[in-house]
Structures are given as C-alpha cells and as structure tokens.
Amino acid sequence: MTLLDSRARTGVIARINPVAKLGASALIALPLIFTLDVVSAAVALVLELLLLPFAGLGWREFWLRTWPVWLAAPLTALTIALYGEASGTVYVDWFLVRISEGSLELALATLLRVLAIALPSVVLFVTVDPTDLADGLAQVLHLPARFVLGALAGLRMVGLFLDDWRALELARRARGVADRGRIRRFLGMAFALLVLSIRRGSKLATAMEARGFGAPVRRTWARVSRFGWREWTLMAIGAAISAAAVCAAVVVGTWNFILGPG
Structure with a gap:
C-alpha cells in the first residue's frame, strides 16, 4: 500500500460503512439520471464541491x-x-457536424451531469476496501453470503490478471513467438489468460467449498459491519443534495424528465 492510499484510508470518509457510500451515491445520481437540464446538474455539482473539503482527501489525492x-x-x-439534436439557432452546419443553440445547451447539461454523478462516486469509494464492502452487503443489506463471498473472492483475483499477462508475454518471448503479429499474439494471450482464469476459479471454488463457504447454515463474520449515525448522516446529505437539485429545476422550469412522453 502506498503512502497516498494509507493517508486516504485514515481520513473521515474511510470510517463510513461502504453501504452508506453506495446509498449516498445512488441518491445523488438517481434524479440526475432521469433529467437532462443545466439547473439540476449545476445545483448538485455546486453542493458537492462545497462538501468535498470535508471528505478527508487532500487536493493532490482528489486530482489524482x-x-x-x-x-x-x-x-x-x-x-x-x-x-x-439541433434546435434553435444553428451556428455551424457542415457535413455531419451541426452546432446549434440546443446542442450547446445539451452539451453543457451533459458536462455538468457527468461531473455531478461521477465525482461523489469516486470520492466516496476511493477508500472502500473490498472486504469491508462485502461485510456491509452481507450484514447490512442481507444479501446472500454465498454470492457476496464469491464476488469478493473473484474481485481479489483481478489483481493477478496483470501479473499473469506479463508472465505469458515473457514466456512467449522466451519461445520466440512474440516478435510479430500483434493481433494474433494478443488473441492468443487473451485465450490463454481465459483458460488460466477458469482453472484458477475452479480451484478457488473447490477450496472455498471444502472450507464450508457454501454450507447452508447461518454464517458468522470475523468483523461486524455497523451502520450508525455517520452512515445515516451521509445518506441524509445525499438525499438533501438530490432534493435541492430537483426543487431548483422545478422552480426555474427547466426540469426535463427524459423518460416521459414526447
């Protein structure tokens, strides 16, 4: 773990249950998914930027x-x-490119919308540990333990893909089959990595089954996942940001429900 990661995991945001982070991100994103207007996205983004200094991340960490x-x-x-889609005054009309007043407004709304949805998700999940997330999903949301633990084990194996790819590349170079034909080499290595992943997954599943991970009994957990006042506060903040964004758009008259008729 790098110094950057260790500092991020000791901040205020690191002590909050990952389930609350997931819920707050969903509460912020949900209304922005159903509308495409400048006001709601701008209000949500401004409120998020005002709260980012309290997330426990330094500016260098934030930009990285x-x-x-x-x-x-x-x-x-x-x-x-x-x-x-062009509407209003057309400024440029050349071949497939058509820049108009309506397309520029949609572009601005899209820019603010992407930032308002993605920024809080990245900031909230920067310190999430996969094990803590699995504990929260199983103990707080009561998702099936078999599914949660299987997903956690698979996620832990993702980091090995890069090492396996490098090992395959070095092995092919040692045999003299990696000097030409990049596309053919890539497809061959991808297939070899797929076979290796399936074999490793089968061995991991057998090992977990032998240790009782698939037993039809009530599980015990090494660490208790708690959902307290910090988590409810974060959820309330996410709901407040969504409510403020929706109310502002409705009051100004720019609310644009994209799933509605017409």
Whole structure:
C-alpha cells in the first residue's frame, strides 16, 4: 500500500460503512439520471464541491483520483455539441457536424451531469476496501453470503490478471513467438489468460467449498459491519443534495424528465 492510499484510508470518509457510500451515491445520481437540464446538474455539482473539503482527501489525492472524470466529461460534452439534436439557432452546419443553440445547451447539461454523478462516486469509494464492502452487503443489506463471498473472492483475483499477462508475454518471448503479429499474439494471450482464469476459479471454488463457504447454515463474520449515525448522516446529505437539485429545476422550469412522453 502506498503512502497516498494509507493517508486516504485514515481520513473521515474511510470510517463510513461502504453501504452508506453506495446509498449516498445512488441518491445523488438517481434524479440526475432521469433529467437532462443545466439547473439540476449545476445545483448538485455546486453542493458537492462545497462538501468535498470535508471528505478527508487532500487536493493532490482528489486530482489524482478524479482526473479521468475531468477528462471524460468535456469529451462527452464535445460529442453532444457537435452531433447532438439541433434546435434553435444553428451556428455551424457542415457535413455531419451541426452546432446549434440546443446542442450547446445539451452539451453543457451533459458536462455538468457527468461531473455531478461521477465525482461523489469516486470520492466516496476511493477508500472502500473490498472486504469491508462485502461485510456491509452481507450484514447490512442481507444479501446472500454465498454470492457476496464469491464476488469478493473473484474481485481479489483481478489483481493477478496483470501479473499473469506479463508472465505469458515473457514466456512467449522466451519461445520466440512474440516478435510479430500483434493481433494474433494478443488473441492468443487473451485465450490463454481465459483458460488460466477458469482453472484458477475452479480451484478457488473447490477450496472455498471444502472450507464450508457454501454450507447452508447461518454464517458468522470475523468483523461486524455497523451502520450508525455517520452512515445515516451521509445518506441524509445525499438525499438533501438530490432534493435541492430537483426543487431548483422545478422552480426555474427547466426540469426535463427524459423518460416521459414526447
């Protein structure tokens, strides 16, 4: 674990149950998924930015974790601006590109919407440990333990894929079959990695079954997953941000329910 990760896991946000983080992210994202307007996304984003300093992350950590979001949001907005549905005044009309007043408004709404949905999710889940998340899903949400533990075991194996890929690449180079034909080499290595993953998954499933992970009895847990006032406070903050965004859009008259008729 790097120094950056260790500092992030000791912040205020790290002590909150991952289930509450999942719930708060869902509460914020849900109304923004059903509407596409500038006001609701802008209000949600502003409120989130005001609360980010209390998340326990330094600015360097924040930018390192969220830079893909800041890169993807403008690119998405650019696509909407160039190829979105045209309405109002048309500024540019060339081949497939049509930039209009309506497409620019949709692009701005899309930009703010992506940021408002993605930023809190990244910040809230930056310190989530897979084991803590599995404990919360099984003990708080009471999801089937067999499913949760199987998913946790599979997630723990994801980190081995990169090592396996490197080992396969070195082995093929040692045999002299990795010097040309990049596409063919990639497909061959992908198939070999798939076979290796299936074999490892079968062995892991057998080992877990032998240790009683699939027994039809009530499970005990090494660590208790608690859901207290911190978690309810975070959920309430997420609900308040959603309510403020929806109310602002309705009052201003920009609420645009994208699943509605017409």
